[in-house]
Amino acid sequence: MLASLLFATVAIPLNHWSGRPLPAWPGAWPLVNILFVAPVLEELLFRGASWGYLRSAGVSTPRTVLLCSVGFALLHLPGWALASSGPLLVPIASVLLLGAARSWGHSLLAPMLLHAMNNAVDLEVWRFIP
Secondary structure, eight states, X not given: OHHXXXXXXXXXXXXXXXXXXXXXXXXXXXXXXXXXXHHHHHHHIIIIIHHHHHHHTTOOHHHHHHHHHHHHHHHXXXXXXXXXXXXXXXXXXXXXXXXHHHHHHTSSHHHHHHHHHHHHHHHHHHHHOO
């Protein structure tokens, strides 16, 4: 499952934005992976385990949002760097939004849903990028 997560978050965007077509996969597993598995696992890691550790260590909520967002951004940086022809404002804003949703909602449900919706929009956008 970790290999699938890495593939969904790094290899697919790298392959696409380097000009190569997305590979044809059997069945619906890639969509399930990108729309459900990756958002759940990434949010459990960054805004679940990491968040819980930092908060229990006495780190303030704003600093926890920032630190978890940096970790999340570092995982996604290769795809974002290749996808963006301009500033990385949209990805940075979306990462901070996920952290804010975790903080305000006191739950992982909101960031998981926002993450899945963001991935769905990305998939739709990829269809129209030559």
